[in-house]
Structures are given as structure tokens and as C-alpha cells.
Amino acid sequence: MSNIDNPLLKLEVKVDKLLTVVDIEFEQLKVKQEEIADDVGKIKEAVYNPDEGLYARIRALESWKDLSSKLIWTLFTSTIGMIGAMILKFIS
Numbered sequence: 001m002s003n004i005d006n007p008l009l010k011l012e013v014k015v016d017k018l019l020t021v022v023d024i025e026f027e028q029l030k031v032k033q034e035e036i037a038d039d040v041g042k043i044k045e046a047v048y049n050p051d052e053g054l055y056a057r058i059r060a061l062e063s064w065k066d067l068s069s070k071l072i073w074t075l076f077t078s079t080i081g082m083i084g085a086m087i088l089k090f091i092s
Contacts (some may be wrong), residue, residue: 047054 007046045053
């Protein structure tokens with residue numbers, strides 16, 4: 001019986017190929033896992049950074065919204081008051 005026809009040798013070659021593929025896939029999986037861990041770390045930093053993170057930006061946006069709302073109501077009230085004063089002036 002020759003080495004080429006030996007079923008055990010064929011099985012060993014196939015198992016070696018399978019192990020090589022598994023090793024390659026495992027290394028790629030480790031690289032992807034490290035990339036994901038880095039990305040999660042960046043996301044956590046962006047969200048929880050007290051000075052420049054997402055929550056700080058939301059607080060700044062809320063304070064701007066409150067200020068602009070007050071200014072709009074002030075302008076609206078002033079405009080209504082001026083219109084009322086002009087109506088009273090023309091009536092009297």
C-alpha cells in the first residue's frame with residue numbers, strides 16, 4: 001500500500017488543513033475583538049467625559065434652549081404690548 005492511498009494519511013492532512021483554517025479564523029476573531037473593545041472604549045469616553053461628552057453637550061443644548069425660549073417670549077410680549085399701545089393711541 002502506498003502513502004498516497006493511506007486513509008490515515010489523508011485524514012491527517014485534512015485535519016491539519018482544518019486546524020490551519022481554525023487558527024487563521026481565531027486570529028482574525030481576536031483582532032476584531034480588540035477593535036470592538038477599542039471602539040467601545042471610545043464610545044464610553046465620548047458619552048461619559050464630563051467636559052466634552054454627550055451629557056455635557058445635552059446640558060449645553062438645554063441651557064441654550066431655555067435662554068432662546070425666554071428671549072422669544074420676551075420679544076412676543078413686547079410686540080403685543082407695542083401693538084396694544086399703538087391701538088390705544090389711535091383710539092384715543
